Each structure stands twice: as structure tokens, then as C-alpha cells.
Amino acid sequence: MQPAQILHPRPEGLYCPKADLYVDPTRPVARALITHGHSDHARAGHGAVLATAETLAIMGARIGPDFAGSTQSLRYGERVEIGGVTFSLHPAGHVLGSAQALAECGGTRVVVSGDYKRQPDPTCAPFEVVPCDVFITEATFALPVFTHPSAEHEVRKLLASVAMFPERAHVVGAYALGKAQRVMAELVRCGWDKPVYAHGALLEVTKLYQAHGVELGDIRPVETAPKSFYADAIVLGTPSALQTPWVRRFPDPVTCFASGWMRIRARARQRGVELPLVISDHADWCDLQRTIVDTGAGEIWITHGEADALAHWCEGEGLKAKALHLVGYGDEENEGAAA
Structure with missing residues (x-):
């Protein structure tokens, strides 16, 4: 046929x-x-x-x-x-x-x-x-x-930056379905045992993943707190949230973005991304x-x-x-x- x-x-x-x-x-x-x-x-x-x-x-x-x-x-x-x-x-x-x-x-x-x-x-x-x-x-x-490194390699790069700048929050932009949950799971695999704070727009799908048995670690919503509370924290937000005043609640944030497009340095520069994470x-x-x-x-x-x-x-x-x-x-x- x-x-x-x-x-x-x-x-x-x-x-x-x-x-x-x-x-x-x-x-x-x-x-x-x-x-x-x-x-x-x-x-x-x-x-x-x-x-x-x-x-x-x-x-x-x-x-x-x-x-x-x-x-x-x-x-x-x-x-x-x-x-x-x-x-x-x-x-x-x-x-x-x-x-x-x-x-x-x-x-x-x-x-x-x-x-x-x-x-x-x-x-x-x-x-x-x-x-x-x-x-x-x-x-x-x-x-x-476009040749993508392993997600583990990129997450370890993120963790190295957290260790280098413990006084700062690392805010990672990640798409709400799939990418955010993958970053959470890779953090667990790389030994991160602290809470990960998530933008409210990520929580519903994240809970659905957890309900299907996917291990994502200790995920907590971002709440109003003194900036110092989020020192050395990893925070996940939607890509659009990185362009809003929402980011200002965190201490001297290191802006990160998890995307295959971060292989192109101009893309990272255009968005003001300090730490590009090539995770696709x-x-x-x-x-x-x-x-x-x-x-x-x-x-x-x-x-x-x-x-x-x-x-x-x-x-x-x-x-x-x-x-x-x-x-x-x-x-x-x-x-x-x-x-």
C-alpha cells in the first residue's frame, strides 16, 4: 500500500x-x-x-x-x-x-x-x-x-555555580511541561538534597508528574520571604517570569535558562541569561x-x-x-x- x-x-x-x-x-x-x-x-x-x-x-x-x-x-x-x-x-x-x-x-x-x-x-x-x-x-x-551535552553535565554546571556564589539565588527558566520536571529530577540524581522552589505556574503539572510516580525531590512554592531566605537556593520559573519583576524578590539572582537554544550564545545574550543550560x-x-x-x-x-x-x-x-x-x-x- x-x-x-x-x-x-x-x-x-x-x-x-x-x-x-x-x-x-x-x-x-x-x-x-x-x-x-x-x-x-x-x-x-x-x-x-x-x-x-x-x-x-x-x-x-x-x-x-x-x-x-x-x-x-x-x-x-x-x-x-x-x-x-x-x-x-x-x-x-x-x-x-x-x-x-x-x-x-x-x-x-x-x-x-x-x-x-x-x-x-x-x-x-x-x-x-x-x-x-x-x-x-x-x-x-x-x-x-546543535549537539546537546548530557543533562547531568549541565545540572552539575548549575550546582558548581551555586557553590561558587552561595549568597545569590539561581533562578532557572524552564518550560512548564517536561523541562521543569526534568531539571528537578536531574537535581535529585546529582545529589541536590535541599528544597527546590517553583513558580506557581509550574506546580500543577509538577504535582501530576509526582502522582504518576516520578521522583522530583522536595518541591516548594515560591512564597513571600526576605531576600536572604533564598540565598544559595535554586528557583524554577517559567521563561516569561524571568522577564518580570517576580525575579527581583531573590538576592542578586543568577539568571539561568534551560533550553537547547542556549547552544547559540546570541540567544543567551539577547535574554540576559547569565548561566545558559543546554538542556533539550x-x-x-x-x-x-x-x-x-x-x-x-x-x-x-x-x-x-x-x-x-x-x-x-x-x-x-x-x-x-x-x-x-x-x-x-x-x-x-x-x-x-x-x-
Whole structure:
């Protein structure tokens, strides 16, 4: 069967005509399969939503309990047939509950990656390579300049700065879903045994992670206190909070930002970031290449990001490749990293 008969791009997103189903649609549709809970992929108003239980919980927490007409959860590896097409979800390693979507029909296998990473992350299931004929991938960091160090390396850099400047607070900007919780968990793994203080906008999703058994350490809300109370503290806030008077409640704060975009020094300078932390929940250039090879796919479709650069590399490797240029997908890291 031709891959386009299983999935093909439409203005609403990737569409499966046999199942009358869209993957990560950018506008309300009758039936949607959602790969993960970030707002550029998980929107309200669909008639029916298929996703992992964790993603459904995240959507309920962030959007509200009535985000869809009906919902159905799938465990990783569980298969469901809709209109003659068999769908299953497989770990993407991006955030809690994130999944790749596999669609099988007539002996052809098409995988939609959603957003993904290959680095270890204690807050979510690790990425699983799914062999396929067509691999539909993101390309957020698809340029050779983007090589991400380990999150442990960057968190130890943060801890070294805390030890060097004990009179100052270290305020870390991190996206509310996934990145903030990953920084919390990495701090635990690196031996930080003090409280971590979190902006109120981070608390609901953080509690949801904890309810799903993710160890994040002693997380406390930021409260009104003398500046000296937060000396040598680590504080997590939303990216936008770093640009507001909220930061002034902390003693001589060292402003930090956790994002793959911090690989670009100009980005850090534009935001006045004193300590850039290159921590990304997306695959870097090398891992994008590695994943494409590992899937064994002969055809690569690219949804968003540096699509043309990745397509050029694929063609040099003898693979069919095309950039879909789907409108509506962004980069949750870029919301806070762009000047």
C-alpha cells in the first residue's frame, strides 16, 4: 500500500482517510490521535481523542476536563484497529506520556514521531526505535551546530555555580511541561538534597508528574520571604517570569535558562541569561540522523523545524525525503528562548 493512502498532510494536520483520524491536528476535528501534551500538538475541541493515559491527564490539567467529546487511552504497544488501519503508541522520550504513533495497513508501516529525544530522562519512558517504511520526524534542532551535552553535565554546571556564589539565588527558566520536571529530577540524581522552589505556574503539572510516580525531590512554592531566605537556593520559573519583576524578590539572582537554544550564545545574550543550560527535550542533529538510520525507513517526511536541512542530509544518504511544512507546530522551547 502506498504510504499516502495511510497518512497524508492536510491543512488540519496528518490525516488517515481510512480511519478518518488526524495525528496532532492543529484545529478541532472529529477524531484525533495526540502524541503528547504540549499545546502545539494537544488542542481542545476534538470530538474524540486517542492518546496515552498520561497525555490525557496532562490535557485535562492544562486545558480543562472537557477538552474533548470522548477519550480513549492506549498503553505503549497496545494495538487498536480503526477503519482497517492498526494504530499503536510507542515511547518518544520527550515528556511524560509522549508517544510515537505507528499506523499499519496492507503491510506498510508509517511512524509519526511527534517530538522526541534519545537522551536519558528520568521523568519519562525512554525512546523506542520502531522499524518502519516511512518515518515522519520533527527537525527542531536539525543543524550541525546543535549537539546537546548530557543533562547531568549541565545540572552539575548549575550546582558548581551555586557553590561558587552561595549568597545569590539561581533562578532557572524552564518550560512548564517536561523541562521543569526534568531539571528537578536531574537535581535529585546529582545529589541536590535541599528544597527546590517553583513558580506557581509550574506546580500543577509538577504535582501530576509526582502522582504518576516520578521522583522530583522536595518541591516548594515560591512564597513571600526576605531576600536572604533564598540565598544559595535554586528557583524554577517559567521563561516569561524571568522577564518580570517576580525575579527581583531573590538576592542578586543568577539568571539561568534551560533550553537547547542556549547552544547559540546570541540567544543567551539577547535574554540576559547569565548561566545558559543546554538542556533539550528534542533530538539534536546527531540523534536525528541516528534515529532515521535506526528505523530502517526508506522514506522520510519532515513535519517542522529545520526541515530542508534534514531533507538534504537524507537525500545524501540515498533516502527519499520531503519537507511537509505543516503550519501550526512550533517549539515549546522557543517560546521562552527567542528574544
